[in-house]
Amino acid sequence: AQSVTQPDIHITVSEGASLELRCNYSYGATPYLFWYVQSPGQGLQLLLKYFSGDTLVQGIKGFEAEFKRSQSSFNLRKPSVHWSDAAEYFCAVGRTGGGADGLTFGKGTHLIIQP
């Protein structure tokens, strides 16, 4: 069964600084990978996804993520964070050829932005 690890429960970053959120997955083949963001009281919004091809994927709100097969990682990055980026970030994995399978989520990383 697949699994996702987000090793950082909380991360604090100064506004304007760069950001990297870590995600490691466990899956026997090349997975489908996702990053979702959850603002307080809201649902999960898709930031970006990796299915195949270019290992550096661009998403919304200036985010990008890089798939590294050798490290089983899919880290999320942003060059300069804004106060509105404060939220909970979830990495998720889906099985290839998974049809209507559910996604497996990590426990999330809570991002705090310092002024």
Next chain:
Amino acid sequence: EPEVTQTPSHQVTQMGQEVILRCVPISNHLYFYWYRQILGQKVEFLVSFYNNEISEKSEIFDDQFSVERPDGSNFTLKIRSTKLEDSAMYFCASSEDSYSNQPQHFGDGTRLSIL
């Protein structure tokens, strides 16, 4: 942009009572999902639904749970006899196709509180 809509936003129910959580998926989507998030824990897959039947379910989705698409727009999750441990945020999601081609879009969730 089309959204997944969930009602109510907050449901308070006595233990042992039945509860129905409602979702209106995005209109042209064909795959529907329920997830739950117990406070402080990760988002967990419950069930997926396609072509008017359950496609996959997790071990959490036991006999007390059921799903239904009673008409062309609604997708419901019923918990027959609620327990204290059912208290959680429940998210509905939908996708146009299996997530290998199209990502899942999430609603804002229903917070279920069991007393």
